[in-house]
Amino acid sequence: MRPRGLDEVVGQSHLLGPGTPIRRLVDRDQPMSLVLWGPPGTGKTTLATVVSRVTRRRFVEISAVTDGVKRVRAEIDLARRELGMTGRQTVLFVDEVHRFNKAQQDALLPAVENRWVSFIGATTENPFFSVISPLLSRSLLLTLEPLGEDELREVVRRALTDERGLAGATSLEAAAEDHLIRLAGGDARRALTYLEAAALVAGDGRPITVAVLEKAVDRAAVRYDREGDQHYDVVSAFIKSIRGSDVDAALHYLARMLEAGEDARFIARRLIVHASEDIGMADPTALQTAVAAAQAVEFVGLPEARINLAQAVIHLAVAPKSNAVVTAVDEAVGDVRRGLVGPVPAHLRDTHYKGAAKIGHGEGYKYAHDYPGGVVRQQYAPDPVRGREYYRPTRHGAEARFSEIVDRIRSVLRGRARDTPPGAR
Numbered sequence: 001m002r003p004r005g006l007d008e009v010v011g012q013s014h015l016l017g018p019g020t021p022i023r024r025l026v027d028r029d030q031p032m033s034l035v036l037w038g039p040p041g042t043g044k045t046t047l048a049t050v051v052s053r054v055t056r057r058r059f060v061e062i063s064a065v066t067d068g069v070k071r072v073r074a075e076i077d078l079a080r081r082e083l084g085m086t087g088r089q090t091v092l093f094v095d096e097v098h099r100f101n102k103a104q105q106d107a108l109l110p111a112v113e114n115r116w117v118s119f120i121g122a123t124t125e126n127p128f129f130s131v132i133s134p135l136l137s138r139s140l141l142l143t144l145e146p147l148g149e150d151e152l153r154e155v156v157r158r159a160l161t162d163e164r165g166l167a168g169a170t171s172l173e174a175a176a177e178d179h180l181i182r183l184a185g186g187d188a189r190r191a192l193t194y195l196e197a198a199a200l201v202a203g204d205g206r207p208i209t210v211a212v213l214e215k216a217v218d219r220a221a222v223r224y225d226r227e228g229d230q231h232y233d234v235v236s237a238f239i240k241s242i243r244g245s246d247v248d249a250a251l252h253y254l255a256r257m258l259e260a261g262e263d264a265r266f267i268a269r270r271l272i273v274h275a276s277e278d279i280g281m282a283d284p285t286a287l288q289t290a291v292a293a294a295q296a297v298e299f300v301g302l303p304e305a306r307i308n309l310a311q312a313v314i315h316l317a318v319a320p321k322s323n324a325v326v327t328a329v330d331e332a333v334g335d336v337r338r339g340l341v342g343p344v345p346a347h348l349r350d351t352h353y354k355g356a357a358k359i360g361h362g363e364g365y366k367y368a369h370d371y372p373g374g375v376v377r378q379q380y381a382p383d384p385v386r387g388r389e390y391y392r393p394t395r396h397g398a399e400a401r402f403s404e405i406v407d408r409i410r411s412v413l414r415g416r417a418r419d420t421p422p423g424a425r
Contacts, residue, residue: 005050006050008050009050031117033138038144041146041184047120048093051118052093057118058079065099076110090118092118093120098127109135152184155188172207176208180195200216234253242278258306268294271293275291275316280323282320293309320397322393322396324392346362373412
């Protein structure tokens with residue numbers, strides 16, 4: 001089912017549309033050096049083979065897992081002879097180029113520099129860390145994205161009917177198609193592999209059902225509709241389990257979402273929100289952990305990022321809880337929406353322009369660093385909300401310490417404790 005031309009490639013429209021660099025390179029039939037970066041099953045090998053077929057170039061595939069410098073140099077020498085004798089160019093495709101060490105990647109440089117071959121390297125790792133700078137600087141870096149659900153459906157439906165695929169020998173029930181798309185997780189190769197296995201299990205032209213698909217891939221279907229009630233119910237139970245400190249239930253719902261093909265970035269975003277909404281200052285490091293997990297999802301990706309997400313879930317579930325942060329900001333927003341704004345006190349207004357002092361801006365402002373503890377009694381809030389206390393710390397976890405700090409600060413700001421003027425210490 002590998003596409004025979006660029007127009008048959010599903011997905012990656014940001015790379016293959018009219019006027020894109022790879023289109024121009026192909027249309028002009030010029031020597032090229034490309035590094036294709038993306039998750040498995042997004043079409044890196046497909047693009048390389050299509051480029052060679054469209055431009056009618058000789059195609060040579062090298063695997064960085066099994067081949068070494070000797071094979072690389074031999075293929076480059078052969079490409080040079082072919083170019084010199086017939087003028088025919090060679091596409092040298094190096095799969096998983098990140099697995100080559102520096103010396104092995106250095107061996108590619110003369111061929112790339114002198115245009116003896118059109119080099120195309122494929123990698124699932126960040127090329128800025130895994131590909132040497134001289135090779136990367138001589139190549140056009142193209143980033144491939146996981147296929148969306150609609151794109152995967154197109155791949156699967158094409159394989160069901162195309163003569164190169166199953167040629168109409170079987171059909172795929174709607175529920176089974178939905179489950180297959182979830183299992184594929186944006187990987188077209190995985191979707192086709194599972195489809196082929198399911199067709200063999202079904203046999204004799206019988207339709208592929210969810211049960212047949214489960215048997216073929218040896219993986220139970222998770223009853224989970226990413227667009228319907230089950231999506232919201234599971235996510236709700238996930239967050240409420242963390243809020244309720246049930247780490248085991250939270251991990252169950254995490255696994256359930258991951259196995260159903262939920263977007264890991266969506267899960268990470270919910271953890272970031274939860275870290276401030278339900279934990280907040282009771283454990284300020286919870287937000288750091290959640291953000292780090294989200295970065296890991298982007299940098300590492302699934303399946304490995306499930307470990308980072310699990311660590312964040314465990315941290316948030318066992319952390320002390322406080323909703324003081326969300327309560328504080330919502331009360332402040334509520335006052336603003338009710339019109340409790342008022343002018344900024346004159347002594348706090350901007351003084352960084354000529355004439356500000358003439359209209360009283362900054363007059364009487366007390367510089368907090370001149371006072372013990374960096375706190376001095378003066379009005380900061382506008383009159384309509386003067387004295388309002390939005391943040392009410394709990395006595396949970398680290399917030400108990402912040403509760404004492406906030407009380408001391410407010411006692412100075414409100415005049416319940418004395419501050420010391422400059423020079424009187």
